[in-house]
Amino acid sequence: GFGSGLRAEEIEADGRRAKSCAPNLRLCRKKAWPLRGVECAAAAAAVGSRAAAMGAPPWAIWALLLLHQAARVLANTEGDALHSLRTNLNDPNNVLQSWDPTLVNPCTWFHVTCNNDNSVIRVDLGNAALFGTLVPQLGQLKNLQYLELYSNNITGTIPSELGNLTNLISLDLYLNNFTGPIPDSLGNLLKLRFLRLNNNSLSGTIPKSLTAITALQVLDLSNNKLSGEVPSTGSFSLFTPISFGNNPALCGPGTSKPCPGAPPFSPPPYNPPTPEQSP
Amino acid sequence: ADLRDPEGRLTSWTSNTSAGAVCDFSGISCWNPQESRILAVSLSGFGLQGKIPPALQYCRSANTLDLSSNALEGQIPPALCDWIPFVVNLDLSGNRLTGPLPSELANCRFLNSLKLSDNAFSGQIPASLARLDRLKALDLSGNRLEGQIPSQLGSAFSKDSFSGNSGLCGHPVSSRCGSGLGGTGLGIV
Numbered sequence: 001g002f003g004s005g006l007r008a009e010e011i012e013a014d015g016r017r018a019k020s021c022a023p024n025l026r027l028c029r030k031k032a033w034p035l036r037g038v039e040c041a042a043a044a045a046a047v048g049s050r051a052a053a054m055g056a057p058p059w060a061i062w063a064l065l066l067l068h069q070a071a072r073v074l075a076n077t078e079g080d081a082l083h084s085l086r087t088n089l090n091d092p093n094n095v096l097q098s099w100d101p102t103l104v105n106p107c108t109w110f111h112v113t114c115n116n117d118n119s120v121i122r123v124d125l126g127n128a129a130l131f132g133t134l135v136p137q138l139g140q141l142k143n144l145q146y147l148e149l150y151s152n153n154i155t156g157t158i159p160s161e162l163g164n165l166t167n168l169i170s171l172d173l174y175l176n177n178f179t180g181p182i183p184d185s186l187g188n189l190l191k192l193r194f195l196r197l198n199n200n201s202l203s204g205t206i207p208k209s210l211t212a213i214t215a216l217q218v219l220d221l222s223n224n225k226l227s228g229e230v231p232s233t234g235s236f237s238l239f240t241p242i243s244f245g246n247n248p249a250l251c252g253p254g255t256s257k258p259c260p261g262a263p264p265f266s267p268p269p270y271n272p273p274t275p276e277q278s279p
Numbered sequence: 280a281d282l283r284d285p286e287g288r289l290t291s292w293t294s295n296t297s298a299g300a301v302c303d304f305s306g307i308s309c310w311n312p313q314e315s316r317i318l319a320v321s322l323s324g325f326g327l328q329g330k331i332p333p334a335l336q337y338c339r340s341a342n343t344l345d346l347s348s349n350a351l352e353g354q355i356p357p358a359l360c361d362w363i364p365f366v367v368n369l370d371l372s373g374n375r376l377t378g379p380l381p382s383e384l385a386n387c388r389f390l391n392s393l394k395l396s397d398n399a400f401s402g403q404i405p406a407s408l409a410r411l412d413r414l415k416a417l418d419l420s421g422n423r424l425e426g427q428i429p430s431q432l433g434s435a436f437s438k439d440s441f442s443g444n445s446g447l448c449g450h451p452v453s454s455r456c457g458s459g460l461g462g463t464g465l466g467i468v
Contacts, residue, residue: 150311
């Protein structure tokens with residue numbers, strides 16, 4: 001038997017039907033399950049089986065499962081991710097004051113917008129006088145469409161984990177102090193329409209992976225320290241020297257300098273010859 | 280001013296020069312909301328009259344100029360590609376423009392789309408347009424163009440790009456140059 005003290009559970013022994021899981025959690029469904037195989041929450045099963053392996057009495061196993069499930073509901077991955085960002089940023093104007101990590105989700109925080117499923121779709125922190133660095137956890141905001149961090153004093157590198165944000169439509173990091181490379185992984189953002197990284201100190205080459213993003217409408221990489229050849233295939237056919245200006249070490253047809261060893265550009269501007277007098 | 284706005288569609292175009300103000304003008308979009316660098320001028324169907332204005336030289340960052348479906352007249356200024364050299368989409372279709380297609384259009388070397396249909400352009404299609412190595416869409420239909428279609432353009436685009444110009448000849452429009460009454464070449468006597 002299980003013994004007493006499990007008021008929230010009506011669990012019966014070995015293989016018989018569970019009536020309900022802990023109230024308010026709604027994580028489990030009515031189904032037959034063996035003592036250790038809790039199908040509805042694999043993590044809870046792991047907790048339960050670890051406890052059982054250590055020789056814990058059955059009532060303790062269920063107490064642990066209950067607490068673990070409760071913790072899982074109160075923890076919110078997206079809120080945690082944004083909280084990590086807040087921890088890394090210096091916020092002299094207190095724009096992040098509403099970012100309370102004890103809330104069930106971040107959807108009531110200012111500058112955060114969620115969809116109908118309480119998942120973050122926008123982070124709007126442009127012009128917020130923020131200092132500090134970004135965090136890899138931003139890559140966990142899997143429904144994010146708009147990441148607006150422009151015109152701040154953010155330093156450090158662009159986390160390659162941003163390449164996991166496959167629903168992203170707009171990535172605006174312009175007018176900051178980012179250093180390091182443009183991550184290749186940004187080529188995974190196939191829905192991206194706006195990529196504005198201009199006015200930073202980004203270095204390295206422009207990833208060719210970006211040319212596969214056919215949705216791209218506005219690309220601005222100007223005013224950085226990028227080097228190497230500017231791609232001109234795929235979506236980059238639409239981009240001109242305006243997108244790449246003020247990167248002295250860039251070369252190629254999208255700039256004013258041919259790359260070393262490349263054939264010269266098309267002929268100089270066409271001026272029609274003035275008509276000559278025929279004898 | 281060269282451009283006239285009889286329908287008053289441009290009343291939002293004030294003389295406010297603060298950063299980003301121009302981004303709120305109707306038909307104007309910017310590269311980003313922090314700066315006044317113009318990305319696109321899209322004035323299709325605004326009832327505009329007059330000529331293509333030299334003031335476009337102040338929109339040097341523009342990648343799109345769409346003046347289609349207005350009542351513009353006069354010619355395409357040969358200096359257009361000095362004014363907006365980075366234009367990627369140029370649409371002047373559906374106006375009352377006349378004169379030749381300037382060969383200097385080849386200086387808009389980043390053009391992906393060139394639409395000049397439904398005007399009254401005359402003369403020959405400049406061979407220089409074949410140098411536009413990013414050109415993916417070309418529409419010269421519905422004009423008064425004549426003469427041989429430059430062969431590189433003729434092989435890159437379908438006859439829809441050239442239709443409605445009764446004096447044009449060569450591939451891909453059906454008539455061969457120099458044959459019949461419309462030809463301009465020598466006939467065999």
